[in-house]
Structure formats: structure tokens, C-alpha cells
Amino acid sequence: MPVPDVDIYPEATGQAAKYFAEHSTEEPLKLYAGWFCPYVQRVLLVLHLKNIPFQYIEVNPYEKPKSLLDLNPRGLVPTLVVPTADGTQKPLFESSVICEYLDEVYSDTTKYGPRLLPEDPYERARARIWIQFVGSNIIPAFHRWLQFKGEDSEKGRHDYIESIKKFAEQIDPVGPFWLGKEPSLPDVIIGPLVERYWVFDEFKGNGGNWPSAKDGEIGARWEKYVSAIEGWQAIKDTTSDKEHYLPLYKRYADNVAQSELAKAIREGRPIP
Ligand SMILES: N[C@@H](CCC(=O)N[C@@H](CS)C(=O)NCC(=O)O)C(=O)O
Numbered sequence: 237m238p239v240p241d242v243d244i245y246p247e248a249t250g251q252a253a254k255y256f257a258e259h260s261t262e263e264p265l266k267l268y269a270g271w272f273c274p275y276v277q278r279v280l281l282v283l284h285l286k287n288i289p290f291q292y293i294e295v296n297p298y299e300k301p302k303s304l305l306d307l308n309p310r311g312l313v314p315t316l317v318v319p320t321a322d323g324t325q326k327p328l329f330e331s332s333v334i335c336e337y338l339d340e341v342y343s344d345t346t347k348y349g350p351r352l353l354p355e356d357p358y359e360r361a362r363a364r365i366w367i368q369f370v371g372s373n374i375i376p377a378f379h380r381w382l383q384f385k386g387e388d389s390e391k392g393r394h395d396y397i398e399s400i401k402k403f404a405e406q407i408d409p410v411g412p413f414w415l416g417k418e419p420s421l422p423d424v425i426i427g428p429l430v431e432r433y434w435v436f437d438e439f440k441g442n443g444g445n446w447p448s449a450k451d452g453e454i455g456a457r458w459e460k461y462v463s464a465i466e467g468w469q470a471i472k473d474t475t476s477d478k479e480h481y482l483p484l485y486k487r488y489a490d491n492v493a494q495s496e497l498a499k500a501i502r503e504g505r506p507i508p
Contacts, residue, residue: 246484247271248294250477255284256292263291264319268304270297271476272484274428275331276314280474281424282338286348298495310496312508332367335424352421363415366406367425373399378429379501381440382488389440401447404458411457412464419468430465431475438482439489 248256248271256271267283267290269276283290295304300311307327308315316328316337328334335352342348354360377399380392403426407414414422436442449456465471487493491502500507 246480248476249480250475251473252476255280255473256294259290259292261291263289265290266293266317267291268293268295268307268313268315268317270295270313272481273297273313274432275312277428277431277471277474278331278424279314279316279334279338281427281470282335282352284470284473285352285419285424286338286342288338288342288348310508312496332371332425335421339421350418352419352424354415354420359415362406363420363422366403366414366422369399369403370422370425370429374403374426374429376501376507379488379497379507381436382485383491383493383498383501385491393436393440393442397447400458401454404447404454404461407457407461409457411460414461419470423465423468427465427468427471430462431471432481433462434478435481435485435489439485 247253252271265288267276267279269280269292271294282288293303295301295313297304297311297313304313304315305311307317307325308329310329312329314329314331314334316334318326318328318337320326328337339352343351345351353363374396377392377395381389381396382392383389384392408416410416413419414426419427433446437444446458446462447455448459488498496508499505
């Protein structure tokens with residue numbers, strides 16, 4: 237795919253642009269977001285699945301406008317603004333925390349559909365373990381593979397593939413989703429990363445070399461899971477056209493991205 241010559245921050249396109257336009261009017265619940273961001277997409281998935289009214293506010297987190305910094309001093313997206321009775325703004329950040337918050341607050345299943353964390357305490361705890369695993373293993377490996385060069389990048393590739401195999405062992409064998417028939421929070425947390433597989437094929441020459449049926453039962457389970465994520469309507473509705481992601485990910489792959497996250501990875505600090 238040729239990378240478009242875009243120097244400025246591009247805009248959302250395709251299905252995502254349509255979805256954002258539908259949520260552009262004033263609402264008490266506000267999401268400060270960047271259209272390209274996988275962490276933002278997690279929150280969008282929850283809002284979309286539960287059909288929660290909210291206002292979508294696009295900000296460029298690399299320029300960190302004052303409106304964002306006033307809410308979140310680290311200037312990261314997603315930042316959610318929660319309405320209060322006295323009209324003050326209460327911000328929330330960290331995508332997985334926001335997702336759990338929304339699942340708890342919009343919990344009436346007759347209005348908002350199935351809960352995203354299981355009712356059973358053991359299953360709920362197990363889901364949280366694997367959500368944490370995505371944050372502590374899969375995401376760092378994702379960035380290491382994408383941003384680093386040579387041996388460091390190879391270590392990222394190895395860790396990424398090995399950790400998705402571990403995650404795959406935990407997927408319900410019948411599926412298609414992590415807990416079975418219905419999507420749940422682990423799918424929301426890993427879905428946007430699965431949806432960005434092509435980034436590695438494009439920039440790291442991976443050539444679609446992901447775990448699959450040729451690697452045995454777990455590979456087959458993962459392959460089936462990837463198809464479920466890619467065919468998931470909520471993912472499709474919140475994703476832009478691929479070409480629009482290219483210039484942004486190219487900066488990461490070329491190791492010139494200036495975001496806090498990119499710098500933390502390069503300097504070997506914990507990622508924000
Ligand atoms: N751990 C955070 C990560 C959020 C994050 O890193 N967002 C990126 C965009 S994908 C961002 O705002 N980057 C701006 C920067 O790093 O300066 C979460 O899960 O919400």
C-alpha cells in the first residue's frame with residue numbers, strides 16, 4: 237500500500253467518520269478522542285455495543301490542546317468526561333478503566349444489552365487477569381516490534397506472537413468470542429490490536445505470518461478468533477479506511493514519532 241504524503245494529522249474516514257458524525261452533537265457524556273487510536277477504539281466499542289448516548293470530540297493528542305490538558309494533564313486520549321449533578325466536569329482516563337466504568341454505570345441489560353464482564357465472580361476475575369495480560373505483555377511487545385529495529389524489534393515480534401498464543405489458550409474453544417457466543421471485555425480490549433495486524437505486514441514485512449491452523453489447535457483457535465474480530469460489526473463501524481492510518485504508523489515504524497508513548501518505548505520507560 238503506498239503511504240499517502242500527509243504531513244498533517246489526517247482525519248477519520250469511512251465507517252468511523254460516519255459514526256463520529258452521528259455522535260457530534262452536544263451530550264453530557266463526552267469522549268475526547270483520536271480516531272486512529274486503538275485505546276480510544278476500545279471505549280468506542282463499549283459505547284457502541286451498549287448504544288450509550290455520548291458526544292465525540294476529536295483532538296490531536298500529539299498537539300495536546302488546552303481543552304484536553306485541562307482534563308488530563310498527561311494529554312492522552314481516550315479521556316472521558318462524566319456528567320455530574322452540579323454541572324462540573326469529572327474526567328476519567330485509562331481505556332480499560334473507562335470501559336469497566338461504562339459497563340458498571342450502563343448496567344441495565346434491558347436497556348444496554350449484555351454486561352461485558354461476566355456475572356460469575358470467578359469468570360469475572362479470570363477475564364480481568366487476561367485484560368491485564370494484554371496491557372502488561374501484548375501491548376509492550378506490540379510497540380517494541382513496531383518501533384524498534386534489529387534484535388530489539390525481533391524480540392518484540394517473538395514476544396508478541398508468544399503472548400497472543402497464551403491469550404488464545406484462554407479463548408472459549410467453541411467461540412467465536414473470548415467467552416463464547418457474545419463479545420465481552422477481553423474482546424473489547426484486544427480487538428483493536430487484532431484489527432491492526434496489517435500494520436506489521438505493511439511495515440515489518442510479516443507477510444500475514446500469524447498463528448494459524450498450521451500451528452495446531454491453539455493456532456486454529458486464534459485464526460477463528462481473528463475472523464470473529466474482523467467480522468465484528470462494532471469494529472467495522474469504528475474503523476477508518478486503512479490508508480489513513482499509514483502516515484501515523486509509518487512515523488512509529490520509522491522511529492520518529494514524538495508522542496509520549498513513542499518516547500517512553502524508545503527510552504525503555506514503562507509506557508503511559
Ligand atoms: N494506557 C493508555 C494509553 C493511551 C494512549 O497512549 N493514547 C495515545 C494515542 S493512541 C496518546 O494519547 N498519545 C499521545 C502521546 O503519547 O503524547 C490507555 O489505555 O488509555
